[in-house]
Amino acid sequence: MRAARCNAVGGPVVVEDIPEPPFPDPEFTEEDGGIPIDVHYAAVNFADVLVIDGAYQVKAEPPFTPGSEFAGVVAASAHGFEKGERVFGSMFVGAFAERVTARPAGLSRIPEGIPTECAAAFGVSHATAFDALRLVADVQHGERVAVLGAAGGVGLATVELAALLGAEVVAVASTEEKRAVCAEQGAHVTLPYDDLKRGLRDAGGADVVIDPVGGPYAEEALRAMRWGGRFVSVGFASGEIPRLPLNLPMLKGVSVHGFDLGGWARHRRDDLVAARTELHGLFAAGKIKPRVHAVYPLAEVADALSLGRRAIGKVLLEVAHGV
Numbered sequence: 137m138r139a140a141r142c143n144a145v146g147g148p149v150v151v152e153d154i155p156e157p158p159f160p161d162p163e164f165t166e167e168d169g170g171i172p173i174d175v176h177y178a179a180v181n182f183a184d185v186l187v188i189d190g191a192y193q194v195k196a197e198p199p200f201t202p203g204s205e206f207a208g209v210v211a212a213s214a215h216g217f218e219k220g221e222r223v224f225g226s227m228f229v230g231a232f233a234e235r236v237t238a239r240p241a242g243l244s245r246i247p248e249g250i251p252t253e254c255a256a257a258f259g260v261s262h263a264t265a266f267d268a269l270r271l272v273a274d275v276q277h278g279e280r281v282a283v284l285g286a287a288g289g290v291g292l293a294t295v296e297l298a299a300l301l302g303a304e305v306v307a308v309a310s311t312e313e314k315r316a317v318c319a320e321q322g323a324h325v326t327l328p329y330d331d332l333k334r335g336l337r338d339a340g341g342a343d344v345v346i347d348p349v350g351g352p353y354a355e356e357a358l359r360a361m362r363w364g365g366r367f368v369s370v371g372f373a374s375g376e377i378p379r380l381p382l383n384l385p386m387l388k389g390v391s392v393h394g395f396d397l398g399g400w401a402r403h404r405r406d407d408l409v410a411a412r413t414e415l416h417g418l419f420a421a422g423k424i425k426p427r428v429h430a431v432y433p434l435a436e437v438a439d440a441l442s443l444g445r446r447a448i449g450k451v452l453l454e455v456a457h458g459v
Contacts (some may be wrong), residue, residue: 139233140437140453143199145190151435154201154233159212161237169240172211173223177256177431178231179205180440180451181289182373187229188441196229202441203231207246207256208456215240222246224255232437234455247420257426257450258419264370265293265346266415268395269301271407273344273366277302282342282357285349285373286323287314287448292427294346296321297415300423306339308332308353310445317448321427329353336360346370354378364389373445428452 137156142149157172164170184202186192196202207224210217217223217240225243230236246255269275281298285291286307298305299322306325307318315326327335333356336342341362347354351374358367358380367390372378385392400408418424427449432440434455443451 137234138434138455139201140203140434141199142188142196142202145188145198147188147438149188149202149232149438149441151437156235157237159237160214164237164239169215170237171214171217171240171243173206173225173236173238173243174208174211175206175231175234175236175455176208176252177206178203178233178453178455179256179260179289180443180453181205181260182371182444185441185444194228201230201233203233203453204228205256205260206231206236206455207252207259211235217243217245222252222255224252224259226260232434232453232455234434244416247416249422250419253428253431253452254426256452257428258424261289261293261450262297262419262424262426263412263415264290264395264397265297267397267400267408267411268346268368268370269294269298269303269344270411270414271400271404272368272393272395273346275301275303275344278304279343280304280306280340280362281344281346282306282308282336282360283318283323284308284345284347284353284357286318286326287311288348288373288445289447289450290348290370291346292318292321292449294348295323296424296426298346299323300418303344306336306342308336308357314448317427332356333360341365344368348373350374350378351376352378355380355384358384358388358390358392361388361390366390367392369394426450 161170281303287309305323307323348371350372429447429449
């Protein structure tokens, strides 16, 4: 089968023919399960680039197949999933391939009427955004939510979901084109990064800040928050982990939080499952419409990975013909 392969830290990533994973896969225990999935689409996430560069907090030893998010059809019935069912799911690495072996806990059925392509663009970014908004920030109707990096995968999902939850959304993005897309996804106010503290204050401040960017803008956003707000860090797309002066949370009554899926899965799994059920219900009802920036064939995986911050929304790889 064809798969994208990273044979050394930092790449390059090239498409090669590799053996198809066996079924049943001996690497999976009976408890873990192992379900073969024929991949139709895989999504490119910023974390995939970090894994390839060896800069992610969890390392993958080369050679490996990158990719953490996919959608396709079940290739053989197993563990309650029937052959031919459309599913989407996530894994640490391995998704940029024609077939993957997935754990049942990492799979969800694609709702009737939802295109496979749409499901591939939905899972990881929207789950991160929803968990940050619902579980960590506990966003309430009418609150003001500022989103940094608002045109990226997680950022645009946060804009869409915060508006869906009834918040007033302030989207921060670097270009007019990106800010226009944020407005289309539900942002009430859009701002550039220039003089961000003043811009947020002039816009009325923020009860909640969702920050997937880090760097110097984290402190600027924190300084513009309303008293008693919640600042949630979900990543560091800028490549810089900010050092926030702790007198600011003290004086402003602001709480600073972080969201990491692995930590919640270990310590608050029931809450995570409940939030995922609510999110998937919104998706099935057609209330969530992920924005796909571009779709590349698997052979052009290097070009898809190189888009980086130029992408507005999600970038997909078409691995096989979708349905």
